[in-house]
Amino acid sequence: xxxxxxxxxxxxxxxxxxxxxxxxxxxxxxxxxxxxxxxxxxxxxxxxxxxxxxxxxxxxxxxxxxxxxxxxxxxxxxxxxxxxxxxxxxxxxxxxxxxxxxxxxxxxxxxxxxxxxxxxxxxxxxxxxxxxxxxxxxxxxxxxxxxxxxxxxxxxxxxxxxx
Amino acid sequence: xxxxxxxxxxxxxxxxxxxxxxxxxxxxxxxxxxxxxxxxxxxxxxxxxxxxxxxxxxxxxxxxxxxxxxxxxxxxxxxxxxxxxxxxxxxxxxxxxxxxxxxxxxxxxxxxxxxxxxxxxxxxxxxxxxxxxxxxxxxxxxxxxxxxxxxxxxxxxxxxxxxxxxxxxxxxxxxxxxxxxxxxxxxxxxxxxxxxxxxxxxxxxxxxxxxxxxxxxxxxxxxxxxxxxxxxxxxxxxxxxx
Numbered sequence: 001x002x003x004x005x006x007x008x009x010x011x012x013x014x015x016x017x018x019x020x021x022x023x024x025x026x027x028x029x030x031x032x033x034x035x036x037x038x039x040x041x042x043x044x045x046x047x048x049x050x051x052x053x054x055x056x057x058x059x060x061x062x063x064x065x066x067x068x069x070x071x072x073x074x075x076x077x078x079x080x081x082x083x084x085x086x087x088x089x090x091x092x093x094x095x096x097x098x099x100x101x102x103x104x105x106x107x108x109x110x111x112x113x114x115x116x117x118x119x120x121x122x123x124x125x126x127x128x129x130x131x132x133x134x135x136x137x138x139x140x141x142x143x144x145x146x147x148x149x150x151x152x153x154x155x156x157x158x159x160x161x162x163x
Numbered sequence: 164x165x166x167x168x169x170x171x172x173x174x175x176x177x178x179x180x181x182x183x184x185x186x187x188x189x190x191x192x193x194x195x196x197x198x199x200x201x202x203x204x205x206x207x208x209x210x211x212x213x214x215x216x217x218x219x220x221x222x223x224x225x226x227x228x229x230x231x232x233x234x235x236x237x238x239x240x241x242x243x244x245x246x247x248x249x250x251x252x253x254x255x256x257x258x259x260x261x262x263x264x265x266x267x268x269x270x271x272x273x274x275x276x277x278x279x280x281x282x283x284x285x286x287x288x289x290x291x292x293x294x295x296x297x298x299x300x301x302x303x304x305x306x307x308x309x310x311x312x313x314x315x316x317x318x319x320x321x322x323x324x325x326x327x328x329x330x331x332x333x334x335x336x337x338x339x340x341x342x343x344x345x346x347x348x349x350x351x352x353x354x355x356x357x358x359x360x361x362x363x364x365x366x367x368x369x370x371x372x373x374x375x376x377x378x379x380x381x382x383x384x385x386x387x388x389x390x391x392x393x394x395x396x397x398x399x400x401x402x403x404x405x
Contacts (some may be wrong), residue, residue, distance in 0.1 A: 004279050008397075055278065055279065063335070064251065064252045065250060065251055065252075065331075065333060065335070065336065066251060066327065066331040066333065067249075067251045068327040068330070068331065069251075069324070069327045069328055069331050069333050069336050070249060070250035070251045071249075071327075072320070072323045072324035072326075072327045072328075073250075073324055073327075073328075073336060073339075073340075074249075074250065074257060074259075075320050075323070075324070076316065076320045076321065076324050076340075076343070077263060077266065078259075078260075078263060079312060079315070079316040079320055080266070080316075080343075081260065081262045081263045081266055082262075082312060083309060083312050083313065083316075084262065084266070085262055085298065085300075085301045085304075086301055086304045086308055086309045086312065087304075087309065088300075088301070089300055089301040089302070089304035090304045090305075090306070090309070092300075093304070096362050097404045097405060098362035098363075098365055098366065098404065099362055100404075100405065101365075101370055101402055101403070101404040101405070102357060102362070102365065102370065104402055105370045105371075105372050105379050105402045106309075106350060106354075106379070108372045108377070108400070108402065109346065109350060109372050109373075109377035109378070109379050110377065111266055111269065111377075112372070112373065112374060112375065112376060112377035113343045113346060113347070113376070113377040114263070114266040114270070115266055115269055115270035115273060116270075116339045116342065116343065116375070116376060116377070117339055117343065118266065118267050118270040118271075119270055119273075119274070119335075119339065120333075120335040120336045120338065120339045121250045121336070122248065122249075122250025122251060122252070123250065123267060123270060123271060123274070124274065124335075125274060126271045126274045126275050126278075126280070126283060126287070129248075129252075130248040130250060130252075131271055133248045134247050134248055134267070137245075137246055137247065137248075137256075138245075138290070145293065145296070146293055147289050147290060147293055150286040150287075150289040150290050151286075151290060153282075153286055154283060154286050154287065154290075157280075157282065157283055157286075158280075158283060
């Protein structure tokens with residue numbers, strides 16, 4: 001575990017600086033220095049504005065979802081994806097600025113809904129086996145435009161979940 | 164005198180009280196509110212309200228629909244498809260369209276953001292942008308087509324997914340299905356109002372989208388929290404008119 005500061009909440013009370021045994025919170029960036037943080041949690045307890053939290057280095061294995069749940073949720077996400085495409089086309093073709101604004105909002109909404117659905121059918125954590133297998137399968141893409149290095153870097157950077 | 168509760172945001176319309184500030188005097192019957200009256204908090208149409216019972220009853224009776232066999236089958240292969248893990252922890256794959264993979268990757272980017280993994284977030288967004296660039300644009304898109312898809316989604320796909328999630332007691336799935344079905348019903352109402360009254364209806368208002376659940380708010384200032392998912396208003400993103 002290491003401490004992370006939600007900068008939006010920090011009101012510069014600086015008690016974290018006072019209690020931190022290693023000086024990890026004493027940074028110019030406003031963020032905790034993760035290389036110094038030992039995860040003792042003192043700053044979390046001292047902060048009067050709850051701006052600090054402990055983030056796990058390794059998440060537990062993702063909860064499994066039943067096949068019926070995944071199949072029906074993926075089908076629903078497909079609807080959202082199709083609706084997003086329709087709204088995208090309507091926004092692109094719109095001559096009226098209100099219509100364009102309206103359809104852009106719809107397009108955004110359907111994307112947000114699809115993203116949220118995927119979270120709950122096996123893709124909550126980027127470190128999960130599903131996400132890793134997805135990235136591995138992507139490596140087989142031989143399209144020259146495919147950002148292969150992005151998939152490779154993600155596989156290298158994202159820690160494997162313990163089984 | 165009765166009370167009606169908005170199933171989206173839990174606002175209660177009390178016939179005894181009315182909404183005097185909005186020109187609805189105390190004692191105004193629910194049935195006397197105009198058909199196009201909408202929830203003053205979240206903008207949901209009248210159809211999203213339910214009568215508040217003396218002793219509260221569940222909003223919906225248990226659904227007896229059965230998931231159709233076709234829905235259980237893994238999606239058929241598509242020319243522009245990408246094979247991805249099916250999600251339930253085996254080696255099964257399912258084929259997704261490029262558009263679906265784009266959303267899956269932007270979802271994983273959000274997962275990274277939540278863990279403060281900014282580099283990884285940017286990499287997933289790069290992958291998402293690639294798949295998005297491969298999406299074939301839709302020709303002849305219309306409001307009617309969109310509404311047809313929304314109606315089908317609410318009538319079939321949501322009830323199938325809710326049935327599966329309920330039978331598995333999958334809390335995570337039930338959570339997202341509750342939010343997404345509310346948002347979809349709101350969108351359905353919005354597009355109908357837009358088609359009935361024309362764009363002029365929205366001429367003097369702002370438009371906001373909740374970055375978490377997709378709720379769309381039409382009004383001057385966004386509510387303090389999203390009426391659907393209850394996230395603070397900083398996540399309600401203003402959509403500019405360009």
